[in-house]
Amino acid sequence: MEGKEEDLRLGANRFSERQPIGTAAQGAGDNKDYKEPPPAPLFEPGELKSWSFYRAGIADFVATFLFLYITILTVMGVSKSSSKCATVGIQGIPWSFGSMIFALVYCTAGISGRHINPAVTFGLFLAKNVSLSRAIFYILMQCLGAICRTGFVKGFQQGLFMGHGGGANVIATGYTKGDGLGAEIVGTFILVYTVFSATDAKRNARDSHVPILAPLPIGFAVFLVHLATIPITGTGINPARSLGAAIIYNKDHAWNDHWIFWVGPFVGAALAAIYHQVIIRAIPFKSRS
Template sequence: MAAVAVSSSNPPAPPPKDYRDPPPAPLVDVGELGKWSLYRAVIAEFTATLLFVCVTVATVIGHKRQSDSCAGAGVLGIAWAFGGTIFVLVYCTAGISGGHINPAVTFAMLLARRVSLPRAALYVIAQCVGATCGAGLARALHGGGHYERHGGGANELAAGYSTVAGVGAEMVGTFVLVYTVFSATDPKRKARDSHVPVLAPLPIGLAVLAVHLATIPITGTGINPARSLGPAVVYNAGRAWSDQWMFWVGPLAGAAAAMLYHQYILRGAAAKAFASSYLAHFAA
């Protein structure tokens, strides 16, 4: 029996993908504003950010109160407090709001069209208000005198570092965090590795821990504009306000860069868009 030749002009079709990318969220979804799920998510973001800032700022103040007797948490303990708290809170809120707990993460998700503009705006407001309430609660726990004496846990550029170094540290730190968030929540990975959805909060928490170890000596580590704003509002002294801009510019720039790197280089969104327009042009 003669072999059947396969035409080189008709290569076999590629196997179907074993995952599905979610459709882009509409920029403005008016119908979303009438759903309880949106406001439940906003409440979750408020509460998670409140708890995050309260626990971490209380850890910082507690360390400074006890540092003379060598009984404080130390830089490593503070880094573990931030990373561990994020791990727990992302795990608890991921199924409700996505577990952003950070305006920089929300900004990156908006750029990637994973959330709508109204949802992103409500998230950021909730995060900032929650962070302010959390800092106020930490102040109440330690007392105003100790809180003021030890800097209120507010982020400031450390002596001996330039503003370029401060902004750069915040950019790099936030890039690591947001890149980890996108990688841990990638639909392709979640489809092929069944354990990824369960373990996703763990690498995010570890990223926060590692970044704190690297940048605490430079800026005290913001990488979260709400975390920097809340203590600045409650402390309201020193350089907490004059340095505040770098804790927004750095994280937002780093978040945007991480989104572009993951979505357009690693996941090839730009190439896919070009291929689609190319095929559509020749099909017309």
């Protein structure tokens, strides 16, 4: 125990915050034990010729495909049961969403960078972590994966799918459009802020366990947001997931408030990017080359 306490003291001294309040994280001349990655270019034509670019998009397509397979079937299984005790119950829905994100983030982290969600991709684009071309490609592949998987579920369980809402996101009775929009903004903010925190270059350099554990807080954030917002909107926070269900289910009420499940997540992602990059990390704006 004494040796461990000594290690902790040495670590605290070695990694103390040397940066005066109000200064930029990448200020000139400061002596850091970590380095921020350079900003991604706005458009990088060379990556369009790279197999890794398309491999990453395929990985996000497959991840979104698998994500909706598990989660939509879980939602429908709970909906069709007359007794919630006969299924995983309402709490099982958040667990399915969070657990699948945990598994898929772990699988895709080294390939596509653990996106699986247009809102996450948008937030990382604003933070200059990905180029515009990559962000657009990822979002297209995520939406395509969501549509294909929802269509697959409908194909072999059409009666169950159409009879129980198809997992489409709608504003619940008793809540206003403003309630739904606010729930989506705050829920996505929590998710994207967690993604930024779990993948922070500073924390990765100082805490060797952070890259290994990154999927856990991201999945847990999805779980907690679903617990809070399922009664309000069914929990979107992922425009691809909402789009796939709306297109395949294709009933009027699934489209009435569909804009909320795009505007809310994108606003929440933008706020999370600004908060983490500008307020928490004080990283100065750098132009994209």
